[in-house]
Amino acid sequence: MSTGKASAIIAAGTMVSRVLGFIKMAMLVIAIGQSSSAAGAAFGLANQLPNNVYALVAGGVMSAVLVPQIVKASKAADGGEAYVSKILTLGGSVFIALAVIATVAAPVLVDLYAIAGDGFSAEQMTVAIGLAYWCMPQILFYAIYTLLGEIYNARSQFGPYTWAPVANNVISIAGLGFFIWLFGGEAVNRSIDVWDWDRVMVLGLVTTAGVAVQALVLVLFFRRTGMRFRLDFGWRGVGLRATGKASLWLFGIVIIGQVKGLVQSRVATLGDGANILTMQNAWYLFSLPHSIIAVSIAIAYFTRMSHHAASHDMGGIRADLSSALRAVGMLTTISALVLAVVAVPFARILEPRFELMMAMAWVIWAFLVCLVAFSAEYVVQRVFFALGDTRTAFVYSCFGMFVTFAGLWWASTLPPEWIIAGTALAVSVANLISFAVWLVLVRVKIGAFGFKLIAIRHIQYLAYGLLAAAAGFGVVLALGGYRPDGFGTINVLGAVTTCVAAGLVMGLIYFGLLFITRNPDFRATVDVVLDRFRRGRSSAEPAERVEPAEPV
Numbered sequence: 001m002s003t004g005k006a007s008a009i010i011a012a013g014t015m016v017s018r019v020l021g022f023i024k025m026a027m028l029v030i031a032i033g034q035s036s037s038a039a040g041a042a043f044g045l046a047n048q049l050p051n052n053v054y055a056l057v058a059g060g061v062m063s064a065v066l067v068p069q070i071v072k073a074s075k076a077a078d079g080g081e082a083y084v085s086k087i088l089t090l091g092g093s094v095f096i097a098l099a100v101i102a103t104v105a106a107p108v109l110v111d112l113y114a115i116a117g118d119g120f121s122a123e124q125m126t127v128a129i130g131l132a133y134w135c136m137p138q139i140l141f142y143a144i145y146t147l148l149g150e151i152y153n154a155r156s157q158f159g160p161y162t163w164a165p166v167a168n169n170v171i172s173i174a175g176l177g178f179f180i181w182l183f184g185g186e187a188v189n190r191s192i193d194v195w196d197w198d199r200v201m202v203l204g205l206v207t208t209a210g211v212a213v214q215a216l217v218l219v220l221f222f223r224r225t226g227m228r229f230r231l232d233f234g235w236r237g238v239g240l241r242a243t244g245k246a247s248l249w250l251f252g253i254v255i256i257g258q259v260k261g262l263v264q265s266r267v268a269t270l271g272d273g274a275n276i277l278t279m280q281n282a283w284y285l286f287s288l289p290h291s292i293i294a295v296s297i298a299i300a301y302f303t304r305m306s307h308h309a310a311s312h313d314m315g316g317i318r319a320d321l322s323s324a325l326r327a328v329g330m331l332t333t334i335s336a337l338v339l340a341v342v343a344v345p346f347a348r349i350l351e352p353r354f355e356l357m358m359a360m361a362w363v364i365w366a367f368l369v370c371l372v373a374f375s376a377e378y379v380v381q382r383v384f385f386a387l388g389d390t391r392t393a394f395v396y397s398c399f400g401m402f403v404t405f406a407g408l409w410w411a412s413t414l415p416p417e418w419i420i421a422g423t424a425l426a427v428s429v430a431n432l433i434s435f436a437v438w439l440v441l442v443r444v445k446i447g448a449f450g451f452k453l454i455a456i457r458h459i460q461y462l463a464y465g466l467l468a469a470a471a472g473f474g475v476v477l478a479l480g481g482y483r484p485d486g487f488g489t490i491n492v493l494g495a496v497t498t499c500v501a502a503g504l505v506m507g508l509i510y511f512g513l514l515f516i517t518r519n520p521d522f523r524a525t526v527d528v529v530l531d532r533f534r535r536g537r538s539s540a541e542p543a544e545r546v547e548p549a550e551p552v
Contacts, residue, residue, distance in 0.1 A: 016166055017163070017168075020170065022284070024169050024172045025281055025350070027176040027180070028043075028176055031176055031185060033186035033190030034350050034351060034356075035356040036190070036275070036356060038121065038123070038190065038191065039127065039195055040190065041275040042125075042127040042128040042192065043128075043277065044275065045114055045276055046130075046132040046204075048265070048280065049113065050137075050139045052258055052262070053098070081228065084151055085231070087147065088148075092143075092144070096140055099136060102136045103136040106129055106132035106133050110129045113262060113266065114266065115266050120269050121192070123192045123193070127192060130200040130204075134200070134204020138208050138212075141208075141211040141212045141214065141215040142215075144215040144218070144219070145211075145214055145218060148219065148222060161218065164214045164218055165214055168210040168211060171206075171209055171213045175202075175210070179203055183198075253393050253394050256394075256397045260401055263408050264408055264427070267412045270412060273359045274360060274420035274421065278363055279423065282363040282364045283367060286339070289331065289375070293328055294328045294375035306386045309386045314446055317387075321383055322454060325379055325454050326521045328375050328376060328379055329372060329376060329454070330519075332371055332375045333458070334461070334464075336368050337469040337472070337506065338506050340365060340469070343368075344488075344489065345498040346495065347360040347361045347364070348491075349495050354483075357489060359420075362421040363420050366428055369432070370427075370431040370432050373432050373435035374431050374435070380439065383446060384442070396434075396438070403430045404426065404427070411423040411426045460517075464514065467513070469506060471509055472506040473502075475505050479498045480498075
């Protein structure tokens, strides 16, 4: 499968999933509220715990290590089937045990991630613990999804892995509708006093059922990988030791990331008004362009980079990195500016009062400071993982942890109503510093990769984006999107209309300028889209591939 086709499949599936995910997010807010909702904050804490525990043990390890190992194993006589069976047996055994242990330890974990008294009330802690009991089994389903998904990716079967979250969101949306039918909406459920065992059970089951179905989809379509699975507890002789060595450093990175996440969570529980659920939903909006654009392109390139690394083709890796960074930068620049312009009317979709809209908008703006750099860093890190170098990432993470801690300490000193926005800004500043360091590290690792060309293109993107943003700001201002009684904030329909109008105007101006100036990255990206409708052609790439001639 060509990189262009793979990126298109991943982007399409991710886009549908994210749109449905946004609907799920809106349904959740309709059900239990968001900012100033005690129940919303309790759910936000409980539902993030399975992700945190899973990532702590092996989330990043599997994503970054397994693809190169599976690519190497695929050169064996059986196409890597024995290796895959051993990995799946080992992973399944470990995560069944982990899910059981984490479920039993739910009260301890909730207490660890929240500050009781100054942050969460005793009633909120009780509800969070109850929800955590129902959410913790998600660890096993996340593991199955990730294990199988990395096998799909390594075998260039991107469709099921990308589209499985769609099933998750469909189940969750239906389940939240059932919850609202049973218990009413946020006007009732935002109060922690009404939460008893039936509300906790239904919301917990709905949330976990979606993740379970997501994993089941990959199980049902596993034959598309061309492999068969059989239980195999003989974990010697097929390179598991090499996987363990590569995983060691990355496991340290994940631990550092989770320590940062733990501190961030504890600081976030101190917020008043905007709370931990507000921050999670603002991050979801922030991550939309990252997931649709950066991850889609990076996953496809990561598999190809792994093949280049296996054949010691450094020129191919440099060309892929340059192409991916330009394509990602072109699309994330305008995405960040669009989200910044429509932040207030967008917040109206989730928040009923103008002061709560502004509270969420400030969190969104704080996150958006680092969107372009965050996505670019994700791409750069894939180079190190493709080369099997996780030690460099670990060494840097140790430094980055203290930068993040400094920012979070500053956020914790702010007035309660600004703590969540301050936390988001601290994360953004840390990511900006992190990206600057990664640029230096990758230059040392692979040599000149065309940074001058990449920088020039990003300056062009920013200039065009600011012109588009000025027009978009005018549209939102004219539609009353920045005042409490305006068309853009008076109700959800007005907010959606305002967001769509501003987004269309900005998109037309930005991409029109790219077209008029014959930007080669834009033309190459259009080719990727058109290539999906052409038969018998496979020439499209996400961006032009040129080997950088000048040292940078």
